[in-house]
Structures are given as C-alpha cells and as structure tokens.
Amino acid sequence: MALPPLHDTIAAIATAAGTGAIGVVRVSGPAAYDVADSVFCRASGAGARGAHTRSAGARGGGARARGSSPSATPAGRVVYGSVTAGADLIDEALMLTFRAPRSYTGQDVIELQSHGGPAVLRRVLDACLAAGARQAGPGEFTLRAYLNGRIDLAQAEAVLDLVNASTDSARRNAALGLNGALSQKLGAVQTDLTTAYAAVQAAFDYPEEGVEPAQLAEPLARASAVVDGLLATVEAGRLSRNGARLAVLGLPNAGKSSLLNALLGYQRSLVSATPGTTRDYLEAPMVIGGVPATVIDTAGIRSASDQVEAGGVELSRTIARGADVRMLLIDGSAPLGSDERALLAEVASLGPAAEQAGAATVYVGSKADLDPAWTEDELRRSIGDAPFVRVSAVAATGLAALQQVLADLLIGDAAGTELWISNERHAQALMTVRDRLAAASGATHDVASFELLDAINALAAVTGRDAVAEETLTSIFANFCVGK
Numbered sequence: 001m002a003l004p005p006l007h008d009t010i011a012a013i014a015t016a017a018g019t020g021a022i023g024v025v026r027v028s029g030p031a032a033y034d035v036a037d038s039v040f041c042r043a044s045g046a047g048a049r050g051a052h053t054r055s056a057g058a059r060g061g062g063a064r065a066r067g068s069s070p071s072a073t074p075a076g077r078v079v080y081g082s083v084t085a086g087a088d089l090i091d092e093a094l095m096l097t098f099r100a101p102r103s104y105t106g107q108d109v110i111e112l113q114s115h116g117g118p119a120v121l122r123r124v125l126d127a128c129l130a131a132g133a134r135q136a137g138p139g140e141f142t143l144r145a146y147l148n149g150r151i152d153l154a155q156a157e158a159v160l161d162l163v164n165a166s167t168d169s170a171r172r173n174a175a176l177g178l179n180g181a182l183s184q185k186l187g188a189v190q191t192d193l194t195t196a197y198a199a200v201q202a203a204f205d206y207p208e209e210g211v212e213p214a215q216l217a218e219p220l221a222r223a224s225a226v227v228d229g230l231l232a233t234v235e236a237g238r239l240s241r242n243g244a245r246l247a248v249l250g251l252p253n254a255g256k257s258s259l260l261n262a263l264l265g266y267q268r269s270l271v272s273a274t275p276g277t278t279r280d281y282l283e284a285p286m287v288i289g290g291v292p293a294t295v296i297d298t299a300g301i302r303s304a305s306d307q308v309e310a311g312g313v314e315l316s317r318t319i320a321r322g323a324d325v326r327m328l329l330i331d332g333s334a335p336l337g338s339d340e341r342a343l344l345a346e347v348a349s350l351g352p353a354a355e356q357a358g359a360a361t362v363y364v365g366s367k368a369d370l371d372p373a374w375t376e377d378e379l380r381r382s383i384g385d386a387p388f389v390r391v392s393a394v395a396a397t398g399l400a401a402l403q404q405v406l407a408d409l410l411i412g413d414a415a416g417t418e419l420w421i422s423n424e425r426h427a428q429a430l431m432t433v434r435d436r437l438a439a440a441s442g443a444t445h446d447v448a449s450f451e452l453l454d455a456i457n458a459l460a461a462v463t464g465r466d467a468v469a470e471e472t473l474t475s476i477f478a479n480f481c482v483g484k
Contacts (some may be wrong), residue, residue, distance in 0.1 A: 007029070027110045039083050065277060070095060111260050147466050196223075249298055254300065256297050284297075301313055326361040328347050328362070329364045
C-alpha cells in the first residue's frame with residue numbers, strides 16, 4: 001500500500017469518540033490557514049458573545065475586517081470566535097495556531113476547540129472538508145511528523161504506546177520513548193557500530209597498517225552491553241504492553257477464590273466451604289509491579305465424575321498451560337497427601353505455552369491463619385527452590401510478599417531499568433543486532449564488515465534514519481487512530 005500524499009491539507013477529529021465537554025478538530029497542511037479563514041470567525045472583542053468581525057452577509061463571501069482572519073494571526077495564539085458554515089453558526093470555539101516547522105506535523109496547523117458533542121465535532125469537520133481539506137487517515141498526522149523530521153520512527157511508535165497505555169508504568173515507558181530515550185541509546189550503539197565498521201574498512205584501504213584489536217573490541221563491547229541490556233527488558237515490555245495472565249490453581253477448597261478476592265480487595269468470586277463451587281473460571285484485572293494483569297480463578301483440579309465439573313477441570317489445565325505465571329495453592333492446614341503431590345507433579349510437568357518465552361510457578365501455602373499441617377522443608381522436596389509464600393486471605397497476611405514475588409517474576413531482568421522494549425519490531429531488530437555483533441567478534445575483516453553493516457541497517461530500521469520500506473510505514477501507522 002502506497003503512502004498518502006504529504007503536501008495536501010488534512011483534517012480529522014483529534015479527540016476520542018463519544019460525548020465530552022471539549023472536542024478538537026485538527027487541520028494540517030499548506031492550506032490549513034485558508035481552511036480556517038473559511039470556517040472561523042474571530043470575535044470582535046474579548047468575551048463578546050455573538051459579536052464577530054464578519055457580518056451575516058460577510059459569511060457568504062463578504063469582506064473581513066483587516067487583521068481579523070486566521071491567516072493574519074501570529075503562531076502560538078489562542079483566539080476566541082465561532083465556527084461557521086456559510087451563514088450557519090456551528091458553535092463557539094477557540095482556535096489554536098501553529099506555523100511550520102514549529103508544529104506537531106512540521107506543517108502549518110490549526111486546531112479548532114469546540115464543545116465535545118459528536119454532532120458538533122462532525123459538523124466542524126465537515127465544514128473543514130468543504131473548505132478544501134481532506135479527511136486524514138489513521139496516524140497521518142504522526143506520519144507527517146516523522147517524514148518532516150520532527151520525530152524519528154521509534155518516537156512515532158511511542159506516541160501510539162502513550163495513547164494505549166493502561167498503567168502508569170506503561171505511560172512512563174512510552175513517555176521515555178517519545179522523549180527520545182530509546183533513540184539516544186540506539187544512537188550510541190550506532191556510533192560504536194559505525195566506528196568499528198570504519199576501522200574494518202580502513203584495514204582494506206591500508207592493509208599495511210592493520211587494525212588495532214582495541215579499535216574493534218572496545219566499540220563492539222560497548223554496543224553489545226547496551227543491546228543486551230535492552231533485550232533483557234523485552235519480556236517485561238511485552239507484558240506491560242499486552243498484559244499478563246495469572247492463573248490461580250489448586251485442589252478444590254484450597255482457598256483460590258478467597259485469595260483472588262483478597263488480592264483484588266473486593267469480592268469477585270463466590271466463596272463456599274463446599275468443594276467444587278467454581279466450575280468455570282473467573283477473570284479480574286489488577287496491576288502488579290506496574291504490569292497490567294488478568295488474574296484467573298480456576299476450577300479445582302481433581303478427578304471429577306460430574307460432566308460439568310470435569311469440563312471445568314480440563315479448562316483449568318488449559319488456562320494453566322497458557323498463563324504467564326501460575327499460582328498453585330496448597331492448603332497449609334491439611335497434610336500433604338497423594339492428591340496434593342499428584343497436583344504438584346502435574347503443574348511441574350506443564351511446559352510453557354508455545355508463544356511464551358517461559359512460564360513460572362509460585363507456590364502458595366494458603367490458610368496460614370490456621371495451624372500448619374506441613375513445613376516448608378517438606379514442600380521443598382517437591383518444588384525445589386521455586387518461589388514459595390504462606391498467605392492467609394482471612395487475616396490478610398502474606399499478600400504483600402506474594403505480590404512482590406509476582407512482580408519480580410513479571411518484571412524479571414528488567415527490574416531497576418526505566419526503559420523497556422515493548423515493541424516487537426524493536427525486539428526483533430535488536431536480536432538481529434546482537435546476533436550480527438556476535439558473528440563479527442573475532443571474525444576476519446571481510447566477514448566482520450558484512451556482519452557490522454547488517455547490524456547498522458537493522459538498527460537504522462528502528463529509528464527510521466535510513467530509507468524505510470513503504471510497507472513498513474503503512475503497517476506501523478495503520479494501527480493509529482484517526483486524528484493522531
């Protein structure tokens with residue numbers, strides 16, 4: 001799919017769909033101020049409602065008072081007036097003015113801020129389109145910002161992450177990307193790669209001088225350290241972007257529903273002393289360590305003759321296989337019998353889902369408010385050094401420790417790192433760079449030259465500093481909303 005034209009004037013509603021107090025229609029392009037001249041009437045005096053510089057007759061094409069038109073308005077101003085379509089008053093509005101290149105898109109930009117009703121915004125947009133603007137496509141404003149050099153491609157993708165952020169950590173990570181933190185790190189890596197590549201190329205031109213080992217080893221070591229550090233955050237970044245799935249597993253009446261309610265702080269799941277109460281599964285959202293998570297209360301895993309319960313048990317096993325983290329509850333007030341040991345063995349045998357890098361299990365000794373029937377050492381014979389926490393949903397003890405263990409598992413090697421790689425395209429490019437660096441280290445000069453060039457090109461594809469295929473750009477910006 002070809003990129004849209006860049007030198008016409010586009011318009012779109014820039015605020016979310018629905019009813020709001022305020023809505024914004026954004027116009028960008030060389031004729032943005034001409035569009036504003038056609039649809040916006042500047043008020044003749046501060047606070048003068050209905051008193052505008054255009055008379056009713058002038059709205060149909062009559063003369064405008066000198067200096068009153070949007071095209072005569074300096075950049076960086078907020079002007080009060082009305083949006084009109086011919087003689088039809090659409091709404092009172094504010095007009096914000098931006099001049100190229102100091103705007104979001106790098107072009108002339110006008111933003112019309114009216115009341116936020118859907119009918120009002122649609123009418124304002126229609127007036128702009130009738131005045132010569134074209135309806136913007138998804139992400140077209142941000143695409144223009146990238147193509148006009150206002151932001152690089154990594155920053156453009158951070159815009160989408162910022163819009164879609166559902167937790168504060170995701171927002172913070174996206175804001176760092178938009179601020180250029182990732183681009184700066186990648187820029188340092190690219191400098192080191194270019195330095196090493198230049199040294200290899202110099203060896204071809206001046207073979208009698210050769211290349212000092214440090215000229216290659218030092219920049220490659222620095223680049224590898226940065227790339228490895230970024231790749232260590234990929235799993236946490238994926239979870240912060242897509243969310244994690246936490247399965248609560250155990251025998252019937254092990255306290256799964258009580259634990260879910262205690263973690264959430266409200267009653268989401270029915271609690272009963274009757275084993276097998278939960279026959280389906282329940283989901284509830286929460287945030288753990290800054291990662292959005294869906295906690296799933298499953299049916300107790302046991303041999304069941306009842307067809308409905310048996311279906312729930314099999315569904316529990318399916319959920320366990322696909323979870324990012326499993327919480328296996330063992331009733332701390334009951335002895336470790338054959339059923340418990342069979343379940344421990346079954347969960348230990350579950351492999352990670354095919355699409356996951358791996359899944360971890362946290363072992364939870366439930367009902368810690370009651371007298372313990374087994375010691376941690378006894379359990380360790382089955383679980384080894386896996387994470388273990390004793391909790392009591394009734395007394396609300398051990399919950400903070402459990403949440404910390406879960407956060408540590410979800411964040412992993414990204415702990416203490418501000419910037420996480422949450423974009424799959426970035427992760428794939430960095431893995432290519434890592435592999436090319438490994439191949440270049442210790443290789444002959446001709447091999448190292450090819451490997452380093454591949455690494456440089458892979459890195460450039462993240463920021464878009466070199467030519468990027470139109471298919472890549474259209475794929476990226478197709479995920480944006482219209483108006484952004």
